[in-house]
Amino acid sequence: MIFKDKFFLVTQMNLTAKSPILPLTTDLQHAVDRFTPPSPLGFGSVMAPIMAKADYSDGHWSHVELKAYQPLTLDPACKSLHYGQQIFEGMKAYALADGRGALFRPLLNLRRLNESAARMAMPELPEALFMQALESLVYHLQPLIPRGRDESLYLRPLMLATDTGLSLKPATKYTFLVIASPSGAYFSSSKVTALIERQDCRAAPGGTGAYKVAGNYGAAIRADIKAARLGCQQTLWLDAVQKTYVEEFSGMNFFALVDGELWTPPLSDTILGGITRDCVMQIAGTMDIGVKEAPIHINDLIAAIKSGHCLELFACGTAAVVSPVHALAEQDGTVYDLPSLKPVDSISLKLRNYLIAVQTGEKAGPGDWLCPVSSN
Ligand code: COI
Numbered sequence: 001m002i003f004k005d006k007f008f009l010v011t012q013m014n015l016t017a018k019s020p021i022l023p024l025t026t027d028l029q030h031a032v033d034r035f036t037p038p039s040p041l042g043f044g045s046v047m048a049p050i051m052a053k054a055d056y057s058d059g060h061w062s063h064v065e066l067k068a069y070q071p072l073t074l075d076p077a078c079k080s081l082h083y084g085q086q087i088f089e090g091m092k093a094y095a096l097a098d099g100r101g102a103l104f105r106p107l108l109n110l111r112r113l114n115e116s117a118a119r120m121a122m123p124e125l126p127e128a129l130f131m132q133a134l135e136s137l138v139y140h141l142q143p144l145i146p147r148g149r150d151e152s153l154y155l156r157p158l159m160l161a162t163d164t165g166l167s168l169k170p171a172t173k174y175t176f177l178v179i180a181s182p183s184g185a186y187f188s189s190s191k192v193t194a195l196i197e198r199q200d201c202r203a204a205p206g207g208t209g210a211y212k213v214a215g216n217y218g219a220a221i222r223a224d225i226k227a228a229r230l231g232c233q234q235t236l237w238l239d240a241v242q243k244t245y246v247e248e249f250s251g252m253n254f255f256a257l258v259d260g261e262l263w264t265p266p267l268s269d270t271i272l273g274g275i276t277r278d279c280v281m282q283i284a285g286t287m288d289i290g291v292k293e294a295p296i297h298i299n300d301l302i303a304a305i306k307s308g309h310c311l312e313l314f315a316c317g318t319a320a321v322v323s324p325v326h327a328l329a330e331q332d333g334t335v336y337d338l339p340s341l342k343p344v345d346s347i348s349l350k351l352r353n354y355l356i357a358v359q360t361g362e363k364a365g366p367g368d369w370l371c372p373v374s375s376n
Pocket of ligand 1: 089090091250251252317318319320
């Protein structure tokens, strides 16, 4: 059962033939050798000194190139700046005990990137190109993969329209990039409170909410600022039509542990089909924890928290992994606290530790998820 509804009909995907790792020039190798990570690392705040790039024009993708990390030159009339043809993915590489870097379920990211591309009338990216870009970067950046607690090499594939002109038409030129950021934990706060957003909406039926489109994230920022002003670290989004059903956090999927069972909203055209969401559901299966994918009325959730039936909430996503959410809050200052659990009693921490153990190669996962990168 992976992305089991029409929005993400993906089963285990297998790699086709492997493309060779691209070589590094001496200059790029020096740039990698000279890189000194800041301390603390933070999340996504420092970029690795090399990136991968390919360009699309005349209906074809160029070969991938490894380049020095550098600013892009964009025409001010470039279509992505005006009409938002911009999509991205979030991925992580961890360092394995044998020194290799490993990607994690990368073909699901490719699948989702191409779903996003189709929704935004952008060109499909071939598997060989995507994998060569990622594997080459992870191979050469392996010494920069941080190994501390909650640390990894965060990878950000992205595609944007680059051709010029203000008429509202699909672009004919695009750039695909992968940048990498040695990163620590996404949440800097040890206690996360999510503000229930009852005015704005993140995604409407028929819109782009199920895809990793840059504008979805931009549209969430105002609510995140409001949340921060109220002392919250996250936004909890409700459905756009009735404003009553829980959808997701900003950039992360939602889970609640109610009466020993995990509740999560079913995927729809307003909820992103998270790869971590799928991992959590499969891992829960191995731990004999039931998962209920059903609409969650916000009032039922609040009642379950108040009555003690709901013991845990967590956000999950590539960046956040599995991050406990300790309270929900309303704009009027009402707070619904979850009980403080001992770490050994926390299901979210068990799921998180299990997932990280699979990602770092310490434990086999329920599927063939790890994709170690080597030169042959
Ligand atoms: C990720 O989890 O990789 C995302 O892209 C979400 C973003 C808000 C960091």
